[in-house]
Amino acid sequence: MGLLPRLRSRDDRAFFILHLPTTYLVLLFLAAMLGVLVLYSYPELAREGLRIFTSTVWNAAEGNPEAEHYGLAAAIYGSIYTGLLALLVAAPLSVSLAVATVEFVPRRLRGAVATLSDLMAATPTIVYGLWGLTYLAPAMARVMGWLHTHLGWLPFFSQPPPETGTMFATAGVLLGIMATPYAAAVIREAYSMIPWHLREAAFGLGATRFEAIRILLSTIKPSIVAALALAFARSIGETVAVALVIGNGMNITLSVTSPGITVASLIALQFPVAGLYRYMESALFAGGLALFAIGVVVNAVAVSFMKRWEEEIGHA
Amino acid sequence: MPRTVLEVRGLNIWLAGRHVVKDVSFSIEEGTVFALMGPSGSGKSTILRAVNRLLDLYEEAEVKGQVILDGVDVYSPDVDPPWVRRRVGMVFQYPNPFPHMSIYDNVAIGPRLNRMVRSRKELDELVRWALEKAYLWDEVKDRLHAPAAKLSGGQKQRLSIARALALKPRLLLMDEPTANLDPVATEKIEELIIELKREIPILLVTHDPQQAARVADYTGFLYYGELVETGPTSKIFTEPENPLTERYLLRRLGAR
Amino acid sequence: MPRIEARRRLADLAGRALIVVLAAAALAPLFHLAATVTVNGVEAIVRSGAGFFTEPPDPTDPAHPGGIGPALWGTAMLVTLSTLFAVALAIPAGVFIAEFRRAGISRATLLLTLVLMEFPTVLVGLTVYATVVRAFRSLGVNQYGYSMLAGAVALALVVLPYMAVQASEALRHVPRELREAAFSLGASRLKTVYRVVLGIARRGIVVGVLIGVAKAAGETAPLLFTVGGFFNTYPGLLDPGGSVSLLIYEYAWQAQEGYHVLAWGAALVLMTIVAGLMLAARLLVREVRL
Numbered sequence: 108m109g110l111l112p113r114l115r116s117r118d119d120r121a122f123f124i125l126h127l128p129t130t131y132l133v134l135l136f137l138a139a140m141l142g143v144l145v146l147y148s149y150p151e152l153a154r155e156g157l158r159i160f161t162s163t164v165w166n167a168a169e170g171n172p173e174a175e176h177y178g179l180a181a182a183i184y185g186s187i188y189t190g191l192l193a194l195l196v197a198a199p200l201s202v203s204l205a206v207a208t209v210e211f212v213p214r215r216l217r218g219a220v221a222t223l224s225d226l227m228a229a230t231p232t233i234v235y236g237l238w239g240l241t242y243l244a245p246a247m248a249r250v251m252g253w254l255h256t257h258l259g260w261l262p263f264f265s266q267p268p269p270e271t272g273t274m275f276a277t278a279g280v281l282l283g284i285m286a287t288p289y290a291a292a293v294i295r296e297a298y299s300m301i302p303w304h305l306r307e308a309a310f311g312l313g314a315t316r317f318e319a320i321r322i323l324l325s326t327i328k329p330s331i332v333a334a335l336a337l338a339f340a341r342s343i344g345e346t347v348a349v350a351l352v353i354g355n356g357m358n359i360t361l362s363v364t365s366p367g368i369t370v371a372s373l374i375a376l377q378f379p380v381a382g383l384y385r386y387m388e389s390a391l392f393a394g395g396l397a398l399f400a401i402g403v404v405v406n407a408v409a410v411s412f413m414k415r416w417e418e419e420i421g422h423a
Numbered sequence: 424m425p426r427t428v429l430e431v432r433g434l435n436i437w438l439a440g441r442h443v444v445k446d447v448s449f450s451i452e453e454g455t456v457f458a459l460m461g462p463s464g465s466g467k468s469t470i471l472r473a474v475n476r477l478l479d480l481y482e483e484a485e486v487k488g489q490v491i492l493d494g495v496d497v498y499s500p501d502v503d504p505p506w507v508r509r510r511v512g513m514v515f516q517y518p519n520p521f522p523h524m525s526i527y528d529n530v531a532i533g534p535r536l537n538r539m540v541r542s543r544k545e546l547d548e549l550v551r552w553a554l555e556k557a558y559l560w561d562e563v564k565d566r567l568h569a570p571a572a573k574l575s576g577g578q579k580q581r582l583s584i585a586r587a588l589a590l591k592p593r594l595l596l597m598d599e600p601t602a603n604l605d606p607v608a609t610e611k612i613e614e615l616i617i618e619l620k621r622e623i624p625i626l627l628v629t630h631d632p633q634q635a636a637r638v639a640d641y642t643g644f645l646y647y648g649e650l651v652e653t654g655p656t657s658k659i660f661t662e663p664e665n666p667l668t669e670r671y672l673l674r675r676l677g678a679r
Numbered sequence: 680m681p682r683i684e685a686r687r688r689l690a691d692l693a694g695r696a697l698i699v700v701l702a703a704a705a706l707a708p709l710f711h712l713a714a715t716v717t718v719n720g721v722e723a724i725v726r727s728g729a730g731f732f733t734e735p736p737d738p739t740d741p742a743h744p745g746g747i748g749p750a751l752w753g754t755a756m757l758v759t760l761s762t763l764f765a766v767a768l769a770i771p772a773g774v775f776i777a778e779f780r781r782a783g784i785s786r787a788t789l790l791l792t793l794v795l796m797e798f799p800t801v802l803v804g805l806t807v808y809a810t811v812v813r814a815f816r817s818l819g820v821n822q823y824g825y826s827m828l829a830g831a832v833a834l835a836l837v838v839l840p841y842m843a844v845q846a847s848e849a850l851r852h853v854p855r856e857l858r859e860a861a862f863s864l865g866a867s868r869l870k871t872v873y874r875v876v877l878g879i880a881r882r883g884i885v886v887g888v889l890i891g892v893a894k895a896a897g898e899t900a901p902l903l904f905t906v907g908g909f910f911n912t913y914p915g916l917l918d919p920g921g922s923v924s925l926l927i928y929e930y931a932w933q934a935q936e937g938y939h940v941l942a943w944g945a946a947l948v949l950m951t952i953v954a955g956l957m958l959a960a961r962l963l964v965r966e967v968r969l
Contacts, residue, residue, distance in 0.1 A: 111781040111783070111956070112782035125869065129768070130784060133795070134791070143809040203702045204702045211699060220891075222958075223706060229894075231899070232947075234897075234950060237942055237946055238715060240716060242711070398801075399802055410793045
């Protein structure tokens with residue numbers, strides 16, 4: 108299979124050439140994004156160099172451009188940390204939802220449950236954000252408060268949670284809830300396609316229902332990895348829901364009860380005021396550049412896992 | 424003097440590197456039905472798709488040789504596949520009218536795409552002609568705009584034939600057209616073939632030698648890519664020259 | 680022997696119970712969310728009556744907070760424009776990916792498109808800001824350069840990859856025999872694909888469009904730096920404006936009750952639109968790829 112398709116006639120060639128611009132479209136899009144990000148982050152990058160990616164200081168000094176110092180390290184850390192927290196939440200939930208839909212839900216209701224799950228996935232993230240801010244955050248504040256009181260010696264709960272409940276934990280849990288239906292859909296499809304003879308083999312060994320489920324899950328491990336990679340990729344890019352519940356604190360800490368920030372939410376939160384400062388907009392574009400790099404890597408990894416999984420089931 | 428409509432010379436086809444059709448040559452004259460029979464997997468359907476360059480759709484297919492339709496080699500570099508396909512109609516193994524279109528539209532789509540008619544009236548007449556030739560007109564004339572999906576299997580296959588006929592082709596290719604039909608529907612289509620051949624020569628691929636015996640003037644026996652024997656049908660069936668042919672016929676006709 | 684048996688049985692029961700509990704926990708947020716959105720949203724709509732859908736907002740008066748009329752209009756305009764734009768580009772892209780599926784260039788396009796599908800949408804917003812909005816600002820189209828057009832462009836770019844992949848999948852699922860029948864009619868490849876094969880695949884494509892519309896209606900980040908966030912007047916194409924999703928975001932930040940009432944009402948409207956589109960898509964196809 109070569110790079111170019113076999114074009115055996117004038118008719119074919121004309122058709123191909125007519126559609127070639129669509130490839131350019133995709134490349135143009137990516138190039139435009141990258142170009143814009145590089146161009147606009149240049150002023151700040153030229154000023155502070157690569158330090159901007161490692162510093163945690165975010166000093167917006169109005170009227171005094173010399174004193175402006177921006178550091179994205181906390182935001183980059185936050186993006187990855189909340190992504191991992193989201194995985195922690197989404198992994199058990201999505202696997203269980205997928206398995207339950209196939210194993211325990213009566214056949215007639217299966218479509219309804221799937222539709223419900225799809226509806227969850229289609230719910231706009233801003234609605235999740237509003238709900239998260241109003242209901243999840245206060246609940247998390249109470250739960251985390253209890254954990255801080257009783258398990259505060261653990262680095263994860265070392266800080267007292269803010270009253271509003273806007274902290275890393277809330278963002279992580281919310282992202283996990285949002286990512287679950289997507290991951291569950293992938294795993295559900297994989298699980299339901301496990302061939303009958305494998306199920307019979309598992310039960311034939313004398314396994315209990317639960318033990319058999321675990322065996323079957325192990326046969327579709329690549330799809331679970333792919334699903335979670337997808338969940339992670341989505342979580343990294345989420346903006347408004349995170350912005351509402353993460354608390355806007357520049358902290359690099361393991362403590363999930365601290366307010367934090369991610370690159371996406373930083374851009375959302377600071378952009379409205381960026382015009383007041385000389386270099387902040389540029390710094391935010393630098394953040395965008397970092398997010399672009401992370402996004403490309405994470406999405407490429409997720410897509411490659413998905414492709415690998417799809418190829419595997421192609422041979423099943 | 425019977426005119427040759429199709430001449431296949433030294434046709435060789437490779438599918439994903441495998442040599443599936445080996446040096447096949449035959450010709451078809453006006454007013455005749457030529458049947459291609461043989462064990463499944465012999466390459467019969469592949470040869471059919473090479474004739475109307477439908478094989479071009481498959482990247483893994485490699486074709487060498489000549490397929491001469493009315494004196495034009497369809498594989499010469501300045502021939503576009505649509506030119507060939509316009510002049511050669513095709514009917515498939517599974518009755519496959521376009522499910523999202525009405526009966527009328529299924530027949531009309533070919534002429535419409537190829538700008539064959541200039542007015543709605545001409546189109547109506549062409550559709551009627553095609554449906555009559557396909558022995559379907561009487562059954563559907565009152566519901567031409569009903570969805571094609573609602574027809575029975577036999578009716579769908581006749582609709583597919585009408586769809587092909589609407590192009591007024593020089594040659595009709597039929598790929599095991601009755602393989603998925605009941606005996607009654609099969610009989611109807613075989614009648615159709617015998618009637619139709621007077622206007623349009625037919626290249627018929629069949630899995631059933633008895634069908635070849637019933638409808639074909641000439642028959643070719645394709646054995647795993649090689650055209651082992653061709654000739655008038657009566658001769659093939661009564662005095663086959665090649666032992667392979669004989670064995671095939673015995674096995675297929677003897678086992679009942 | 681009986682002891683081991685009991686232990687395994689207990690583990691089995693506990694394990695299965697765990698799965699069910701976690702599955703319920705996975706779905707529970709949706710139920711809670713749906714319930715609260717409905718209750719709070721209905722409350723908001725009741726306070727303003729039918730005017731909720733037509734009037735501009737008046738958050739300073741919680742008892743009569745006005746409505747989301749301009750924002751609703753904004754969403755309608757943005758979604759329509761972006762869908763038209765996206766579909767016009769996504770179909771040829773999908774055709775290219777599907778028709779030349781085995782060629783390296785097509786596979787690369789598909790891969791890139793898949794990567795773009797889940798890309799951080801805020802970056803699309805930044806890009807459109809740096810190009811369209813800045814250009815409009817310097818051209819003097821309006822004071823800040825924000826416009827509904829910029830928002831529509833951003834949304835189109837967000838939805839385009841998804842629609843292209845859906846279109847290519849729909850085409851890929853056309854049965855081989857129907858495809859051969861279409862090509863055997865002898866029309867050019869262009870005509871055959873666009874006038875026959877796409878018709879056969881249209882159900883899958885319509886579903887892709889419906890879901891694309893749902894996504895466009897719900898997106899917020901691409902609009903943050905492109906439309907400006909104005910909810911009081913009905914915008915034209917080159918005016919700054921807002922959308923229902925943006926309204927929810929902006930108003931969620933505010934402390935006063937009036938803002939929150941409007942935000943919940945807007946959330947209910949948005950959820951209804953999205954749910955309606957999803958249900959319509961579900962009715963057309965059994966398994967929906969998101």
